[in-house]
Amino acid sequence: MASMGLSTIFSVTAPLQGFSQTNANPSWASSPAMVFVNLSSRTPTGFSKSTLLHHGLPVQSSEFPGTLLKSSRKAGIVYARAATEKSIHDFTVKDIEGKDFSLNKLKGKVLLIVNVASKCGLTSSNYTELSHIYEKYKTQGFEILAFPCNQFGGQEPGSNADIKQFACSRFKAEFPIFDKIDVNGPNTAPVYQFLKSSAGGFLGDLIKWNFEKFLVDGNGKVVERYPPTTSPFQIEKDIQKLLAA
Numbered sequence: 440m441a442s443m444g445l446s447t448i449f450s451v452t453a454p455l456q457g458f459s460q461t462n463a464n465p466s467w468a469s470s471p472a473m474v475f476v477n478l479s480s481r482t483p484t485g486f487s488k489s490t491l492l493h494h495g496l497p498v499q500s501s502e503f504p505g506t507l508l509k510s511s512r513k514a515g516i517v518y519a520r521a522a523t524e525k526s527i528h529d530f531t532v533k534d535i536e537g538k539d540f541s542l543n544k545l546k547g548k549v550l551l552i553v554n555v556a557s558k559c560g561l562t563s564s565n566y567t568e569l570s571h572i573y574e575k576y577k578t579q580g581f582e583i584l585a586f587p588c589n590q591f592g593g594q595e596p597g598s599n600a601d602i603k604q605f606a607c608s609r610f611k612a613e614f615p616i617f618d619k620i621d622v623n624g625p626n627t628a629p630v631y632q633f634l635k636s637s638a639g640g641f642l643g644d645l646i647k648w649n650f651e652k653f654l655v656d657g658n659g660k661v662v663e664r665y666p667p668t669t670s671p672f673q674i675e676k677d678i679q680k681l682l683a684a
Contacts, residue, residue: 526659527552530630532586533618535599540617542630542659548580549681550655551674552634554588554622556595557605559649561667566610568671572678573614579682580657583614586631588622591649595619622646637661656681 527550528543553569556562573583587602589595595602599619606612620628623645627635634653635644638661648667654677656662663677 525633527630527633527655527661528659530633532620532628532630535603535616535618537599537618540615545582546659547657548582549576549657549678550582550584550653551671551678552584552586552653552655554631554646554649554651555585555602555606555616556588556591556649557597557602558594559591561648561650562594565650565671566606566612569614570610570612572671572675573612576678576682577613581678581682585612585614585616586622586628587616587619588646588649589619590621590623590646594649634661634664638664654678654681656684 528546531539531541534540551569551572553565555565569583569585573581585606587595587599597605602619603616606616620631622628622631631646635646638653650667652665652667652669652671652674653661654663654665654674662681663674665674
Protein backbone atom coordinates (compact mmCIF):
# COMPACT_ATOMS: atom_id res chain seq x y z
CA MET A 440 0.00 0.00 0.00
CA ALA A 441 1.52 3.33 -1.01
CA SER A 442 2.39 5.77 1.75
CA MET A 443 0.39 9.00 1.91
CA GLY A 444 1.10 12.30 3.58
CA LEU A 445 -0.50 13.40 6.83
CA SER A 446 -2.56 16.00 5.01
CA THR A 447 -4.09 13.22 2.95
CA ILE A 448 -4.77 11.11 6.03
CA PHE A 449 -6.44 13.99 7.79
CA SER A 450 -8.61 14.66 4.76
CA VAL A 451 -10.34 11.30 5.16
CA THR A 452 -10.34 10.93 8.95
CA ALA A 453 -10.98 13.14 11.94
CA PRO A 454 -7.90 15.13 13.06
CA LEU A 455 -5.91 13.34 15.75
CA GLN A 456 -5.33 15.48 18.81
CA GLY A 457 -1.69 15.87 19.82
CA PHE A 458 -0.35 14.07 16.74
CA SER A 459 2.37 16.24 15.25
CA GLN A 460 3.72 15.78 11.76
CA THR A 461 7.25 15.87 13.15
CA ASN A 462 6.61 12.71 15.15
CA ALA A 463 4.93 10.75 12.37
CA ASN A 464 6.07 7.16 12.07
CA PRO A 465 7.13 6.52 8.46
CA SER A 466 6.09 2.87 8.72
CA TRP A 467 2.43 3.86 8.91
CA ALA A 468 0.40 3.71 5.72
CA SER A 469 -3.13 4.68 4.83
CA SER A 470 -5.86 4.40 2.25
CA PRO A 471 -8.84 6.70 1.74
CA ALA A 472 -10.91 4.19 3.74
CA MET A 473 -8.79 3.52 6.81
CA VAL A 474 -5.52 4.02 8.64
CA PHE A 475 -3.31 1.09 9.62
CA VAL A 476 -0.91 1.11 12.53
CA ASN A 477 2.31 -0.86 12.56
CA LEU A 478 2.39 -2.06 16.16
CA SER A 479 5.98 -3.23 15.90
CA SER A 480 6.95 0.44 16.03
CA ARG A 481 6.77 2.70 19.04
CA THR A 482 3.65 4.85 19.31
CA PRO A 483 4.58 8.40 18.20
CA THR A 484 5.07 11.01 20.87
CA GLY A 485 1.83 12.80 21.63
CA PHE A 486 -0.29 10.13 19.95
CA SER A 487 -2.08 8.62 22.93
CA LYS A 488 -3.86 5.29 22.91
CA SER A 489 -7.03 6.98 24.05
CA THR A 490 -6.79 9.42 21.15
CA LEU A 491 -6.52 6.57 18.65
CA LEU A 492 -9.58 4.77 19.98
CA HIS A 493 -11.46 8.00 20.59
CA HIS A 494 -11.40 8.72 16.88
CA GLY A 495 -12.49 5.18 16.04
CA LEU A 496 -9.49 4.33 13.88
CA PRO A 497 -9.07 0.64 13.01
CA VAL A 498 -5.68 -0.77 14.01
CA GLN A 499 -3.70 -3.90 13.30
CA SER A 500 -3.44 -6.60 15.99
CA SER A 501 0.04 -7.39 17.28
CA GLU A 502 -1.13 -10.83 18.36
CA PHE A 503 -2.88 -11.60 15.05
CA PRO A 504 -0.70 -9.99 12.35
CA GLY A 505 -2.79 -8.85 9.43
CA THR A 506 -5.96 -8.82 11.50
CA LEU A 507 -7.81 -5.54 11.61
CA LEU A 508 -9.18 -4.37 14.94
CA LYS A 509 -12.00 -1.90 15.21
CA SER A 510 -12.78 0.05 18.35
CA SER A 511 -16.28 0.25 19.75
CA ARG A 512 -17.79 1.49 22.98
CA LYS A 513 -20.09 -0.41 25.26
CA ALA A 514 -21.17 0.61 28.75
CA GLY A 515 -18.38 3.17 28.90
CA ILE A 516 -15.65 0.62 28.09
CA VAL A 517 -13.57 0.70 24.91
CA TYR A 518 -13.11 -2.68 23.27
CA ALA A 519 -10.86 -3.70 20.40
CA ARG A 520 -12.88 -6.02 18.19
CA ALA A 521 -11.10 -8.40 15.85
CA ALA A 522 -12.52 -8.33 12.34
CA THR A 523 -11.77 -12.01 11.84
CA GLU A 524 -13.68 -15.18 11.15
CA LYS A 525 -11.78 -17.03 13.85
CA SER A 526 -13.69 -18.42 16.80
CA ILE A 527 -12.78 -20.13 20.06
CA HIS A 528 -13.63 -23.41 18.34
CA ASP A 529 -10.55 -23.12 16.12
CA PHE A 530 -8.20 -23.79 19.04
CA THR A 531 -6.85 -26.93 20.66
CA VAL A 532 -5.63 -26.72 24.26
CA LYS A 533 -4.08 -29.13 26.76
CA ASP A 534 -6.26 -30.52 29.52
CA ILE A 535 -5.06 -30.90 33.12
CA GLU A 536 -3.64 -34.33 32.18
CA GLY A 537 -1.63 -32.84 29.31
CA LYS A 538 -3.83 -34.31 26.59
CA ASP A 539 -5.03 -32.34 23.56
CA PHE A 540 -8.58 -31.05 23.82
CA SER A 541 -10.23 -29.49 20.77
CA LEU A 542 -12.54 -26.64 21.69
CA ASN A 543 -14.45 -27.50 18.53
CA LYS A 544 -16.20 -30.09 20.73
CA LEU A 545 -17.93 -27.22 22.53
CA LYS A 546 -19.71 -25.77 19.49
CA GLY A 547 -23.17 -24.53 20.42
CA LYS A 548 -22.32 -24.16 24.11
CA VAL A 549 -22.09 -20.92 26.09
CA LEU A 550 -18.64 -20.68 27.70
CA LEU A 551 -17.25 -18.78 30.65
CA ILE A 552 -13.45 -18.79 30.43
CA VAL A 553 -11.47 -17.91 33.56
CA ASN A 554 -7.79 -17.75 34.51
CA VAL A 555 -7.67 -19.30 37.97
CA ALA A 556 -5.24 -19.45 40.90
CA SER A 557 -5.22 -21.42 44.15
CA LYS A 558 -3.65 -18.90 46.53
CA CYS A 559 -5.41 -15.65 45.62
CA GLY A 560 -7.67 -13.54 47.81
CA LEU A 561 -10.34 -14.07 45.16
CA THR A 562 -9.94 -17.86 45.05
CA SER A 563 -12.52 -18.99 47.60
CA SER A 564 -15.39 -16.78 46.44
CA ASN A 565 -14.77 -17.39 42.74
CA TYR A 566 -14.41 -21.17 42.93
CA THR A 567 -17.47 -21.41 45.18
CA GLU A 568 -19.64 -19.28 42.88
CA LEU A 569 -18.29 -20.84 39.68
CA SER A 570 -19.12 -24.31 41.01
CA HIS A 571 -22.63 -23.16 41.94
CA ILE A 572 -23.31 -21.65 38.52
CA TYR A 573 -21.87 -24.67 36.72
CA GLU A 574 -24.09 -27.04 38.66
CA LYS A 575 -27.11 -24.88 37.83
CA TYR A 576 -26.58 -24.54 34.07
CA LYS A 577 -24.35 -27.42 32.94
CA THR A 578 -27.30 -29.38 31.55
CA GLN A 579 -28.51 -26.34 29.57
CA GLY A 580 -25.52 -26.00 27.24
CA PHE A 581 -23.11 -24.15 29.54
CA GLU A 582 -19.44 -24.83 30.28
CA ILE A 583 -16.80 -23.19 32.43
CA LEU A 584 -13.20 -23.47 31.20
CA ALA A 585 -10.61 -22.83 33.91
CA PHE A 586 -7.02 -22.06 32.90
CA PRO A 587 -4.54 -21.99 35.81
CA CYS A 588 -1.93 -19.24 35.57
CA ASN A 589 0.99 -18.36 37.85
CA GLN A 590 1.72 -14.89 36.43
CA PHE A 591 -0.01 -12.87 39.14
CA GLY A 592 1.89 -12.80 42.42
CA GLY A 593 3.00 -16.41 41.95
CA GLN A 594 -0.37 -17.53 43.29
CA GLU A 595 -0.65 -20.74 41.26
CA PRO A 596 2.72 -22.38 42.00
CA GLY A 597 1.65 -26.02 42.12
CA SER A 598 1.74 -28.74 39.50
CA ASN A 599 -1.29 -29.63 37.41
CA ALA A 600 -1.95 -32.52 39.80
CA ASP A 601 -1.81 -30.14 42.78
CA ILE A 602 -4.22 -27.73 41.09
CA LYS A 603 -6.69 -30.48 40.22
CA GLN A 604 -6.59 -31.90 43.73
CA PHE A 605 -7.14 -28.45 45.26
CA ALA A 606 -10.07 -27.49 43.05
CA CYS A 607 -11.84 -30.83 43.11
CA SER A 608 -11.34 -31.66 46.78
CA ARG A 609 -11.84 -28.26 48.39
CA PHE A 610 -14.45 -26.77 46.07
CA LYS A 611 -15.91 -29.88 44.41
CA ALA A 612 -15.25 -28.26 41.03
CA GLU A 613 -16.67 -30.38 38.22
CA PHE A 614 -15.99 -27.99 35.35
CA PRO A 615 -12.95 -28.63 33.14
CA ILE A 616 -9.58 -27.39 34.39
CA PHE A 617 -6.81 -27.18 31.81
CA ASP A 618 -3.03 -27.13 31.65
CA LYS A 619 -1.32 -24.21 33.39
CA ILE A 620 -0.56 -21.46 30.85
CA ASP A 621 0.65 -17.89 30.40
CA VAL A 622 -2.06 -15.35 29.63
CA ASN A 623 0.29 -12.37 29.13
CA GLY A 624 3.73 -11.86 27.63
CA PRO A 625 5.69 -13.58 24.85
CA ASN A 626 4.49 -17.07 25.79
CA THR A 627 0.80 -16.22 25.89
CA ALA A 628 -1.30 -19.25 24.97
CA PRO A 629 -2.91 -18.80 21.52
CA VAL A 630 -6.41 -19.15 22.94
CA TYR A 631 -5.75 -16.15 25.19
CA GLN A 632 -4.27 -14.18 22.32
CA PHE A 633 -7.61 -14.68 20.62
CA LEU A 634 -9.67 -13.79 23.71
CA LYS A 635 -7.76 -10.58 24.38
CA SER A 636 -7.83 -9.48 20.75
CA SER A 637 -11.56 -10.16 20.54
CA ALA A 638 -12.51 -8.22 23.66
CA GLY A 639 -9.71 -6.21 25.11
CA GLY A 640 -8.94 -2.70 26.09
CA PHE A 641 -6.43 -0.95 23.83
CA LEU A 642 -5.10 -3.45 21.28
CA GLY A 643 -6.15 -6.47 23.25
CA ASP A 644 -4.95 -5.19 26.63
CA LEU A 645 -3.41 -7.35 29.33
CA ILE A 646 -5.15 -9.72 31.69
CA LYS A 647 -5.14 -7.70 34.91
CA TRP A 648 -5.15 -10.43 37.60
CA ASN A 649 -6.45 -13.85 38.54
CA PHE A 650 -10.10 -14.63 37.75
CA GLU A 651 -10.65 -12.32 34.80
CA LYS A 652 -13.56 -13.72 32.82
CA PHE A 653 -14.64 -13.99 29.17
CA LEU A 654 -18.18 -14.92 28.14
CA VAL A 655 -18.37 -16.72 24.77
CA ASP A 656 -21.52 -17.51 22.81
CA GLY A 657 -22.46 -20.74 21.05
CA ASN A 658 -20.74 -19.59 17.85
CA GLY A 659 -17.43 -19.25 19.65
CA LYS A 660 -17.42 -15.44 19.69
CA VAL A 661 -16.50 -13.37 22.74
CA VAL A 662 -19.47 -11.26 23.79
CA GLU A 663 -18.25 -9.81 27.09
CA ARG A 664 -15.19 -9.46 29.30
CA TYR A 665 -15.31 -8.99 33.06
CA PRO A 666 -12.60 -7.74 35.45
CA PRO A 667 -11.27 -10.05 38.19
CA THR A 668 -13.41 -8.44 40.88
CA THR A 669 -16.65 -9.26 39.05
CA SER A 670 -18.45 -11.97 40.97
CA PRO A 671 -19.56 -14.97 38.90
CA PHE A 672 -23.04 -14.43 40.35
CA GLN A 673 -23.05 -10.98 38.70
CA ILE A 674 -22.58 -12.67 35.33
CA GLU A 675 -25.51 -15.05 35.75
CA LYS A 676 -28.05 -12.85 33.94
CA ASP A 677 -25.74 -12.56 30.92
CA ILE A 678 -25.34 -16.34 30.88
CA GLN A 679 -29.11 -16.79 30.99
CA LYS A 680 -29.59 -14.44 28.04
CA LEU A 681 -27.13 -16.34 25.87
CA LEU A 682 -28.62 -19.70 26.81
CA ALA A 683 -32.06 -18.41 25.87
CA ALA A 684 -30.92 -16.91 22.56
